[in-house]
Amino acid sequence: MSYLDIIEQHIAAFPEMPSLSQSLLGYLDDPDVDFIVIQDLVQYDPGLTANVLRLANSVYFGGAGTVGSLQQALVRLGTKRILELVLSLTVSPRLVPNLPGYGLQARELLRHSTWTGLAARELARLLSIPHEDTVFTVGLLHDLGVIVLDPFVQEARIDFNESFERGHGSFEAFEKEILGISHAEAGARILENWHLSPEIVAGARWHHEPDQATAFGEIINLVHLADMLSISQGVGTGIYGLAHEVFSESVRAVGLRKKHLEYTASKTLDRMRELDAIFS
């Protein structure tokens, strides 16, 4: 069997999304959902409720300790943002393992993902592009495929090293060449299996190749640029360092300037540390 055949099996066998998140995500596209319904679902899980309150009270979400109940959190942040917090909290434990194939220590992928989501949201705000909420979620999920590919990257280490020594090319190109699939595609397949919305799936699928996307360009560009900024800042770089390519078209499309990048980087570090303490 080829790498690709085995990887396809691993994608199919990847654990389903926790059922609570699944039932909640059904409401993500429904703007008129009664928040009593959400409240009833979430409060059934006391650990989750506690963490939603911690997040809602974090400096980043502007709570500063004033949100005392789930109901207040829903009123304050809105149903959509609460659903995203729930999704973040249920997915984050999946992102903590040590990943020797990519050379990422325990929690590094989670930090990279959180960093990317927060930076994408800050860039959206700075550049007055909508989808601030969606890009946070996509940022958090964009590298889920790394979890699946890691053991195969480890196994094919010699091939990867050879490709890098030969020089030109990005890590994603080598993944496709050696394993038959990139981590971006693998991640997108899992998110499809989880029945997440098409913009989230597209965000993961094209985060290294924004030029290949046919829809959701703004979201994909923002996540791509935030991901590159995170890598550039050394958050989640792994064995092969900064060998990733920034797509010039994305830079142009969103009107990105160096001051936006630097301001975003300066704001994101402390926010990431705050969320990292809550995700476990």
Added chain:
Amino acid sequence: MSLVVVDIADMRISDNPGDTLVTYSLGSCLGVSIYDPVIRVGGMIHCMLPLSKVDKEKSRLRPYMFVDTGMQEMLGQLYEAGMRKARAVVNVAGGSQVLDSQGVFKIGERNFTVLRKILWKNGLLMNVQEVGGNKSRTISLDIATGRFSIKSGGKLVHYELP
């Protein structure tokens, strides 16, 4: 032997011969170590961004995030600890970039430009200078011996005092 970790946007100084200062995963960030071999005092900083003017509020809260405010603060503290300019051994690593033809992501290059200016203004020369490319680097400084090390892509290189 104890490992003193210098976080991103932080700086540490030590005169304890049992200490090794270390900072991990420098991408476009700059890691700078400065050591006085006579009094055996060393400092290390991990700066993310070139100039503090990009975010005034942060520069008050986290001066070490920026090359300009961070270096000024570190040098001030080292001189206060008794370091002499003529003896200072300055080692620099980091300043890498992702591949970006447009240049907005050249934060590493901008960091290094600002650093060079500050060192020049202060009359300090660089000893080890491992800057640029697209590698991620981890550096350490042994306070007892002044030995500086760079780990990158699985390779570890040591630099003894000049």
